[in-house]
Amino acid sequence: MKSYANYKCLDWLADDLFIKTMPSPTGKIKLYWQKLIDGGTINADEFISAISVLEAVSKSKPLMSPESKKALWKRISADCNPFWRSKKRQIIAFSSVLAAACVAGLLFFVLTRLPQKTASEINYADFQVINKQEMPDEIMIVSGNEQMTLDYDNPVVSYDQKGTLSVDQQTVAPETAENKNGKTADKPALDRISVPFGKRAQLRLSDGTMLWINSGTTVVYPNMFDGDKREIFVDGEIYADVQHNAALPFIVKTDDMEIRVLGTEFNFSAYKKDGIKEVVLVHGNVEVKQNGVELQLKPGQMYSVTKTGHSLKTVDTDLYTSWRNGIYIFEDEAIETVLLKLARYYNVTMVLPQQLSGISCYGKLELKDDLSALLNGLSQIASFNFAIKDNQYWIQFN
Amino acid sequence: MTDDKENFIKMIYTTYAEDLFAYGMSCYPDKNLVEDVIHDLFLDIYRRKENLDGIGNMKRYLFSAFRYKIYSQLKNKYLFEAFDSDDCTELLYESDTLEQMEALEKENEQRQLVDRLLSQLNPHQREVIHLRFIEKLSFDEIADVMHINRQSVQNLFGRAINKLRKKFAL
Numbered sequence: 001m002k003s004y005a006n007y008k009c010l011d012w013l014a015d016d017l018f019i020k021t022m023p024s025p026t027g028k029i030k031l032y033w034q035k036l037i038d039g040g041t042i043n044a045d046e047f048i049s050a051i052s053v054l055e056a057v058s059k060s061k062p063l064m065s066p067e068s069k070k071a072l073w074k075r076i077s078a079d080c081n082p083f084w085r086s087k088k089r090q091i092i093a094f095s096s097v098l099a100a101a102c103v104a105g106l107l108f109f110v111l112t113r114l115p116q117k118t119a120s121e122i123n124y125a126d127f128q129v130i131n132k133q134e135m136p137d138e139i140m141i142v143s144g145n146e147q148m149t150l151d152y153d154n155p156v157v158s159y160d161q162k163g164t165l166s167v168d169q170q171t172v173a174p175e176t177a178e179n180k181n182g183k184t185a186d187k188p189a190l191d192r193i194s195v196p197f198g199k200r201a202q203l204r205l206s207d208g209t210m211l212w213i214n215s216g217t218t219v220v221y222p223n224m225f226d227g228d229k230r231e232i233f234v235d236g237e238i239y240a241d242v243q244h245n246a247a248l249p250f251i252v253k254t255d256d257m258e259i260r261v262l263g264t265e266f267n268f269s270a271y272k273k274d275g276i277k278e279v280v281l282v283h284g285n286v287e288v289k290q291n292g293v294e295l296q297l298k299p300g301q302m303y304s305v306t307k308t309g310h311s312l313k314t315v316d317t318d319l320y321t322s323w324r325n326g327i328y329i330f331e332d333e334a335i336e337t338v339l340l341k342l343a344r345y346y347n348v349t350m351v352l353p354q355q356l357s358g359i360s361c362y363g364k365l366e367l368k369d370d371l372s373a374l375l376n377g378l379s380q381i382a383s384f385n386f387a388i389k390d391n392q393y394w395i396q397f398n
Numbered sequence: 399m400t401d402d403k404e405n406f407i408k409m410i411y412t413t414y415a416e417d418l419f420a421y422g423m424s425c426y427p428d429k430n431l432v433e434d435v436i437h438d439l440f441l442d443i444y445r446r447k448e449n450l451d452g453i454g455n456m457k458r459y460l461f462s463a464f465r466y467k468i469y470s471q472l473k474n475k476y477l478f479e480a481f482d483s484d485d486c487t488e489l490l491y492e493s494d495t496l497e498q499m500e501a502l503e504k505e506n507e508q509r510q511l512v513d514r515l516l517s518q519l520n521p522h523q524r525e526v527i528h529l530r531f532i533e534k535l536s537f538d539e540i541a542d543v544m545h546i547n548r549q550s551v552q553n554l555f556g557r558a559i560n561k562l563r564k565k566f567a568l
Contacts, residue, residue, distance in 0.1 A: 010559050013530070014552070020534050053562060057531045060512040062423035064416045072433050073411055077404070079437070080444040332412065362412030363405045381409045383456055398455060 004042045012050035023055045139201055141165075142192040143223065148172065150201075157193060158204030163224035165191075194218045195236075197347030200326070205232075208243040209250065212324045215345050216271065236271055239324050257305070258289040278304040282317040328365045335359040335382045339395060346371045349392045357397040359383070407444055414457060417533070418464050424528035425521045426468065435468045442467075461533075461543050515562055523558035526551060 004012075012018050021029045036042050139150040141157060143165050150167065157167050165172055195201045195213045203211040206224040213219060217236025230250045242250045242261055252259045257277055261284075279288050281297040288295055288303055295312075297303055302315040322329040328345070330338055336352055338361055343350040345367060359382050365374060375386050375393070383398040415436065422432035439460070516524055522544075529540045537555070541548045 009563060010556060013559055014537070014555065016536050019530060049563070053559065054531055056512045057516070057527060057562075060516060061532050062420045062427070064419035068419075068429075068433070069412075069415050072415065072436060073408065076411065076437050076440045076444075077408070079441055080404070080407070359413060361409055363409040377406075381406065381456060382413060 004036060007042060007046060009046045009049040009053065012047060013053065018050070019054070023051055023058065137196055139196065139199055140194045141167075144189055144191070153199045154201060156202045156204065159191075159206040159223050161206055161224070163189075163206050163222075165223065189223050190220055191223045192218065192220045197345060200323075205230075207245065207248075210241040212239040214238065214323050216347070237323070239321060256290060260287045260289065278302055278320070280315055280317050280320045282321075322364070323367070326367045328367055329363070330365075331362050332360050333362075335361055335384070335397075338365075338378070342371065342374070343393070351392055351394045353395065353397060355397075357382075357384070359397070403444065407440060410443070410456065410460070411440055414460055417457070418460060420532060421461065421525075421528055422464065422468060424516070424532070425525045426472070427517070431468070431471065435464060435471060439464050439467055458539075458543070465543060519558050519561060523554050523561075526554045527558050527562075530555060 004015075007015070017029075021033070025033055037044055037047065139155060141148045141150070148167075155167055156169075157165070158169075159165055193201065193203060193213065195215060195217050197215045199215060201213045203213055203219065203221075205211065205221060207230060209230070211219065214237035217234065217238060219236070219238060220233040222231075225248065228248065230245075230248050231253060232251075233253045235254065238252075240250075240252070250261050252261075254277070259279065277290075279286075279297060280302040281299055284299065286297055288297065290305065295303065297312075300314050300317060301312055302320075303312050304310060316331065319329050319331060328338075328341065330341075335357055339350055339352065342365075348371060361378075361382055363381075365378070367374075371393075372388070378384075379386055385396045385398065387394045387396075418436050418439070419432055422435060423429070426432065442463070516527065519527065525544065526540060529535045529543060530537075535543070537548050537551045541551045544551065
């Protein structure tokens with residue numbers, strides 16, 4: 001152990017280990033300092049005096065208000081290039097066909113947030129490993145007894161009113177005995193689509209409802225709707241543009257939550273593994289039912305449920321829907337969270353240092369690029385290094 | 399292309415604006431001045447012709463460039479003392495009495511007190527204190543950012559701490 005016997009206040013403050021770990025040391029370092037004080041080999045007064053100075057000055061750090069920060073960026077952005085303008089992400093697909101039939105409502109149910117890790121939770125291990133999840137490598141559709149895999153990104157899968165399946169406008173109705181006999185598949189059956197990490201798909205249901213399906217998602221749905229309601233089941237995340245039909249409410253279900261709409265556009269995400277649920281309504285009106293609790297959301301509101309409770313707050317809805325266009329938007333998000341989301345999207349394992357970096361990010365990422373290229377750019381901005389070893393991404397903050 | 403650049407710059411801005419602001423305000427508590435300099439700094443980055451990829455440590459680069467800018471702005475306004483000159487600013491604040499200081503402490507406005515103490519240091523001393531305590535840089539790194547040698551950093555730091563301790567009665 002280094003000898004600090006004659007250390008005065010100034011010496012402590014000139015000590016790099018002291019400065020870098022004080023005033024809130026953690027783990028082994030904390031023990032190290034505690035041992036020094038308890039051992040009586042240092043002048044405790046000088047030590048405490050140094051801490052007080054450091055603490056006092058740290059607290060006096062000038063703070064920039066979020067308003068100032070926003071206002072200043074506006075100024076910079078305006079002066080940088082008069083042609084920069086806020087580009088509204090378009091919600092285009094099928095709007096001409098469906099706009100008339102749809103009530104003006106957008107609902108987002110998002111469950112993509114990973115549980116926040118806190119510094120105290122990760123004291124044991126040096127690294128936290130985010131393991132990839134078990135999913136097929138290719139998009140898989142199960143229709144009746146048939147199973148089909150698609151090896152490319154973003155296919156459009158659709159069902160006509162009779163429940164006939166086609167992929168990218170090519171009819172691929174399974175050659176069942178019934179078909180051969182000239183009958184169409186006129187009995188409703190439950191079909192299923194699984195979209196692996198790193199891929200997305202579009203699904204047009206028999207009633208004209210359009211679903212955008214995000215990575216790592218399974219949707220179970222009838223090939224045609226009958227009865228008095230339209231019901232689908234989701235594990236993962238979807239964005240749905242629901243065909244209006246007041247007589248047949250559209251219901252999206254996950255294990256313990258239910259969203260009921262009469263005709264609207266909404267984003268629904270429920271990754272079972274995360275245990276966190278978020279419903280975001282852009283405009284219109286929806287009803288969320290969970291554990292016997294029913295509530296209606298106002299436009300722009302997000303209802304979120306975590307293991308510890310639930311909350312209702314106003315959010316920027318763009319952040320929750322941009323994935324449809326292969327873009328990931330994040331705003332003041334911890335770099336760790338960004339990396340974790342990427343790990344999920346690309347289905348890789350990332351190894352992060354135990355210490356939170358404290359870096360937060362803003363921006364858009366084009367998710368089509370390959371992950372290494374993407375990390376290359378990101379690492380420049382957020383000051384981290386990464387290395388690929390044994391098919392794992394090792395992250396180190398500078 | 400432009401969109402990429404906007405994103406990139408906005409990302410840098412969002413990540414580092416607060417730190418740059420705090421750094422500037424610590425040395426020169428003039429919000430307008432500091433914001434103007436941040437504004438100019440990002441405009442410069444936007445206008446940079448060459449790729450930003452060449453910048454190794456973004457934060458270090460920003461701090462150095464920011465510092466250079468703030469000083470060239472100030473040069474037009476004031477005449478600056480050399481780094482190791484005696485602290486002329488100190489005289490301006492000597493009138494603070496002990497009673498006043500105690501009153502402040504009683505009100506438990508430690509932050510105000512510290513702000514006041516810090517304001518009694520000269521800008522370079524405040525800068526060293528900020529880089530050391532808030533940014534937690536080593537003396538070598540501080541020397542690098544401030545373009546002075548390590549010994550000068552240590553001198554500035556030592557004097558600043560002694561003054562703080564005396565006033566703070568620690």
